[in-house]
Amino acid sequence: MTARAPVAAPTTLPAAAASVGEAVRRAIVSGQRLAPRGAGTWWPEPPPLSEPLDLSPIAHVAGLASADLVVTVGAGCRLDALGERLAAAGVWLALDPPGSRARSVGGVLASGGAGPLAARFGSPRDQVLGLTAVMGNGTPVRMGGRVVKNVAGFDVAKAVVGGHGAYGVIVEAHLRLHALPATDRSAAWAGSLREVVAAGALTLAAGAVPAALEAVSPPLAADLLAADGWTLLARDLGGHAAVEEELAVVSRSAGAALRPVHGAADAAAAVWRRWREIVGGWPVLVRVGADPAAWADAVALVEEHLGSPLGVSTTVPRGTVRAGFATASAGALAGLRAAAARRGWPVTLERAHPALREEAGVAGALAPGTRRLAEAVRRVYDPHDVFVVPLVR
Amino acid sequence: MTHTSIALAEELAGIVGERFVRTRPTELLTFAADGLPTHRAVPACVVFPGSASEVSAVLARLHARGTPFVARGAGTGLSGGALAEAPAVLVTLTRMGRILAVDAPNRRAVVEPGVVNATLAREAARVGLHYAPDPSSQSACTIGGNVAENAGGPHCLKYGVTTNHILALEVVRADGERVHLGSASGEPWGPDLAGLFVGSEGTFGVATAITVRLVPVPPTVRTILADFTALRAAGEAVSRIIAEGIVPAALEMMDRSAIGIVESSVYAAGYPTDAAAVLLVECDGREGAVAADIARAEAICREAGAGTVRAARTAAERERLWQGRKKAFGAMGRISADLLVQDATVPRSALPDVLERVAEIGRRHALRVTNVFHAGDGNLHPNLSFDAADPDELARVAVASREIMEVCVAAGGTITGEHGVGVDKKKYMDLVFGPDDLALMDAVRGAFDPSGLANPGKVIPDGAARPWGPWSPA
Numbered sequence: 001m002t003a004r005a006p007v008a009a010p011t012t013l014p015a016a017a018a019s020v021g022e023a024v025r026r027a028i029v030s031g032q033r034l035a036p037r038g039a040g041t042w043w044p045e046p047p048p049l050s051e052p053l054d055l056s057p058i059a060h061v062a063g064l065a066s067a068d069l070v071v072t073v074g075a076g077c078r079l080d081a082l083g084e085r086l087a088a089a090g091v092w093l094a095l096d097p098p099g100s101r102a103r104s105v106g107g108v109l110a111s112g113g114a115g116p117l118a119a120r121f122g123s124p125r126d127q128v129l130g131l132t133a134v135m136g137n138g139t140p141v142r143m144g145g146r147v148v149k150n151v152a153g154f155d156v157a158k159a160v161v162g163g164h165g166a167y168g169v170i171v172e173a174h175l176r177l178h179a180l181p182a183t184d185r186s187a188a189w190a191g192s193l194r195e196v197v198a199a200g201a202l203t204l205a206a207g208a209v210p211a212a213l214e215a216v217s218p219p220l221a222a223d224l225l226a227a228d229g230w231t232l233l234a235r236d237l238g239g240h241a242a243v244e245e246e247l248a249v250v251s252r253s254a255g256a257a258l259r260p261v262h263g264a265a266d267a268a269a270a271v272w273r274r275w276r277e278i279v280g281g282w283p284v285l286v287r288v289g290a291d292p293a294a295w296a297d298a299v300a301l302v303e304e305h306l307g308s309p310l311g312v313s314t315t316v317p318r319g320t321v322r323a324g325f326a327t328a329s330a331g332a333l334a335g336l337r338a339a340a341a342r343r344g345w346p347v348t349l350e351r352a353h354p355a356l357r358e359e360a361g362v363a364g365a366l367a368p369g370t371r372r373l374a375e376a377v378r379r380v381y382d383p384h385d386v387f388v389v390p391l392v393r
Numbered sequence: 394m395t396h397t398s399i400a401l402a403e404e405l406a407g408i409v410g411e412r413f414v415r416t417r418p419t420e421l422l423t424f425a426a427d428g429l430p431t432h433r434a435v436p437a438c439v440v441f442p443g444s445a446s447e448v449s450a451v452l453a454r455l456h457a458r459g460t461p462f463v464a465r466g467a468g469t470g471l472s473g474g475a476l477a478e479a480p481a482v483l484v485t486l487t488r489m490g491r492i493l494a495v496d497a498p499n500r501r502a503v504v505e506p507g508v509v510n511a512t513l514a515r516e517a518a519r520v521g522l523h524y525a526p527d528p529s530s531q532s533a534c535t536i537g538g539n540v541a542e543n544a545g546g547p548h549c550l551k552y553g554v555t556t557n558h559i560l561a562l563e564v565v566r567a568d569g570e571r572v573h574l575g576s577a578s579g580e581p582w583g584p585d586l587a588g589l590f591v592g593s594e595g596t597f598g599v600a601t602a603i604t605v606r607l608v609p610v611p612p613t614v615r616t617i618l619a620d621f622t623a624l625r626a627a628g629e630a631v632s633r634i635i636a637e638g639i640v641p642a643a644l645e646m647m648d649r650s651a652i653g654i655v656e657s658s659v660y661a662a663g664y665p666t667d668a669a670a671v672l673l674v675e676c677d678g679r680e681g682a683v684a685a686d687i688a689r690a691e692a693i694c695r696e697a698g699a700g701t702v703r704a705a706r707t708a709a710e711r712e713r714l715w716q717g718r719k720k721a722f723g724a725m726g727r728i729s730a731d732l733l734v735q736d737a738t739v740p741r742s743a744l745p746d747v748l749e750r751v752a753e754i755g756r757r758h759a760l761r762v763t764n765v766f767h768a769g770d771g772n773l774h775p776n777l778s779f780d781a782a783d784p785d786e787l788a789r790v791a792v793a794s795r796e797i798m799e800v801c802v803a804a805g806g807t808i809t810g811e812h813g814v815g816v817d818k819k820k821y822m823d824l825v826f827g828p829d830d831l832a833l834m835d836a837v838r839g840a841f842d843p844s845g846l847a848n849p850g851k852v853i854p855d856g857a858a859r860p861w862g863p864w865s866p867a
């Protein structure tokens with residue numbers, strides 16, 4: 001199926017938003033359901049019975065104000081292209097989601113997933129200052145603004161970010177930036193699962209706040225670093241002194257129980273790049289929002305329901321557990337969701353082939369009241385149900 | 394009191410106990426204002442529920458009668474959000490002041506909405522953790538009020554505002570239904586409903602339990618105070634510090650008027666009264682990093698034209714440097730009958746120009762403008778001193794406020810950075826949002842509260858939102 005491009009190459013926001021709005025209205029009239037599409041790397045195949053709405057032409061980078069640490073970007077702009085523009089201006093966007101660096105900004109924001117740097121910088125919701133998005137009735141809406149502190153009106157962008165396209169098509173985003181760090185260093189230690197769990201807990205108890213603290217399972221550790229066993233990877237970036245001191249604190253806690261893995265420091269950037277490629281390449285990717293102190297229980301729960309994973313990676317300070325599989329059944333996923341929900345842990349199907357996504361939904365096991373509210377809010381953003389996203393099952 | 398309100402008060406007393414319903418006119422008057430001096434409203438009655446189930450029963454009762462209600466924390470809000478006009482009932486949450494859990498291994502806490510911000514900060518500190526958002530009103534304001542306003546504070550520059558620290562919420566909807574939004578890990582269940590709720594100013598429902606993220610108490614804190622002979626120079630120093638990649642924990646500015654007011658009050662902190670502005674720069678973190686950042690910030694201040702730079706050598710000296718900033722509002726309150734604490738955000742690089750424009754607006758309307766603000770975020774507080782009993786001055790305050798908002802919006806900013814829209818800023822919403830933008834907001838509010846009984850008349854300007862719903866080809 002050919003992707004429907006909203007417009008050849010809109011250069012101004014109103015034109016881009018208007019053309020997306022027209023595409024949505026054409027779809028409403030024809031009864032066609034739309035799947036917003038950025039670079040097409042995260043969900044390569046469109047969902048069944050949908051027409052892709054191609055946002056890749058809307059790729060402008062505007063208003064790059066390095067003194068204000070803000071940039072305005074078209075949704076179709078690729079992360080790698082944006083990164084280059086930002087680096088030339090001495091700034092960067094603190095988002096390192098799994099997947100190809102060719103992923104589009106809009107796609108990354110819509111899927112809401114963060115990478116290891118979420119430990120310090122938070123997830124996409126924390127980077128977005130404002131959006132222009134087209135709602136399911138074809139209306140372009142501005143949300144938030146371009147400044148770092150803003151409480152004018154309700155924060156309606158929150159549903160769009162992480163809404164997987166079910167809450168509107170992102171056309172443009174205003175994003176928070178950071179000055180490029182002087183130093184970016186990593187270190188790694190390996191041991192058994194129990195030892196890595198203990199080391200992670202000790203590190204948090206010591207008050208460490210590294211930019212990333214990721215626990216990875218043996219196969220992933222082997223791929224990333226040729227490490228043997230469960231591995232705790234720490235990364236810090238910032239001023240030279242800050243990085244040295246932070247990693248020293250992590251090292252005292254982690255190094256007490258684990259053995260150092262050599263090579264992490266030298267290949268830091270490459271290791272994290274590989275992390276994104278490998279984790280983003282798992283055909284089925286589930287994400288559990290577990291408790292930081294109980295992430296190993298979440299790993300066990302995932303294994304109990306879905307079997308042995310291709311790999312596991314946990315953002316320890318946030319308790320975010322990711323596990324990859326070659327395939328999974330909707331029934332097993334529902335079982336995992338029900339069990340995880342009993343502990344208060346949401347399970348997000350971050351990536352899957354269209355049939356599984358359709359059957360299992362991106363999210364599930366919502367409490368009845370939460371589900372009713374989510375559905376009511378969804379009807380506001382997409383009154384015609386034009387966006388074909390199986391968000392909640 | 395009318396018969397209906399007597400009957401209602403009795404019904405509510407049946408839920409929360411007679412002691413916790415106030416109906417006498419003199420009692421109601423004490424709840425007729427919040428921190429916004431220009432507006433007043435008297436509620437039909439005030440009810441103090443003691444638990445989430447009492448909140449739920451109260452709201453269900455009001456819903457059945459079609460009676461509107463307004464949630465209230467400490468009433469320190471500066472945009473009039475907690476004002477309730479009869480027949481609306483004020484639901485005050487100060488009895489719900491328990492910290493339900495401080496969970497050190499998971500770096501989070503669960504609190505009832507009436508917990509005072511500073512109390513949570515103190516309790517968390519016992520286990521080496523810290524609740525970062527610190528509004529200047531933190532010794533009084535509640536976490537529920539902070540959630541509703543998405544409050545900020547001096548240290549939000551480094552740590553982020555309230556929304557960046559809220560993991561999960563229990564909310565009672567306007568019909569009394571209790572729902573759970575978000576999860577304790579911060580991961581949403583599908584759409585980010587907790588994120589939508591934060592900043593909803595009491596119009597989406599009542600937060601009855603709040604799970605917050607805590608951060609480790611930084612091992613080292615260092616503070617300097619730099620004084621400048623020109624406001625513009627201080628503004629330029631702010632831009633340069635940020636652009637260089639230093640992330641101070643706080644970066645606050647006070648202008649000549651503010652310095653004068655503080656120094657002639659009981660809160661005198663030893664600020665130089667001949668300075669046009671002072672900058673308070675605080676860095677926190679690990680020792681070497683903090684030392685390097687403070688040294689660099691000091692050098693930037695000097696390059697930008699700072700006269701003297703004082704460094705606090707002890708905790709007591711640090712307290713003293715902060716005293717003037719923290720007590721500035723109290724001191725300002727003493728120099729005029731009334732004080733309008735304005736609030737807007739601009740891009741940081743626009744600060745020098747905008748500050749000059751604001752000063753010019755003050756001069757033109759013969760109003761004293763005092764700037765005390767979160768400079769690192771570009772979050773201005775141009776405070777207008779006035780006497781509400783003087784109608785001419787009141788009118789000038791209104792005109793000057795609008796002009797200040799227009800200048801901030803024209804510079805790429807917005808009409809409120811942390812105090813919210815409430816009733817006061819509805820009239821400026823059209824400066825930043827169009828009818829469709831407002832329509833979506835209004836519709837989202839309708840999804841949370843179809844009855845429209847939760848804090849009616851706030852945030853969305855009357856008649857400004859276009860109708861929202863399905864589209865049909867004309």
Ligand SMILES: Cc1cc2nc3c(=O)[nH]c(=O)nc-3n(C[C@H](O)[C@H](O)[C@H](O)COP(=O)(O)OP(=O)(O)OC[C@H]3O[C@@H](n4cnc5c(N)ncnc54)[C@H](O)[C@@H]3O)c2cc1C
Nearest residue numbers: 466467468469470474528529535537538541544545595600
């Ligand atoms: C001297 C002074 C300094 C200040 N400094 C700052 C500052 O630095 N940063 C800042 O952000 N603000 C500041 N403020 C403003 C104010 O303190 C904040 O907005 C604060 O968050 C309000 O909390 P409160 O408990 O007083 O809420 P209230 O004023 O009682 O209520 C505020 C709003 O919240 C709603 N609400 C209250 N509780 C709940 C609940 N449980 N569920 C749902 N809705 C609820 C109310 O309906 C109302 O709309 C300052 C105020 C003063 C007087």
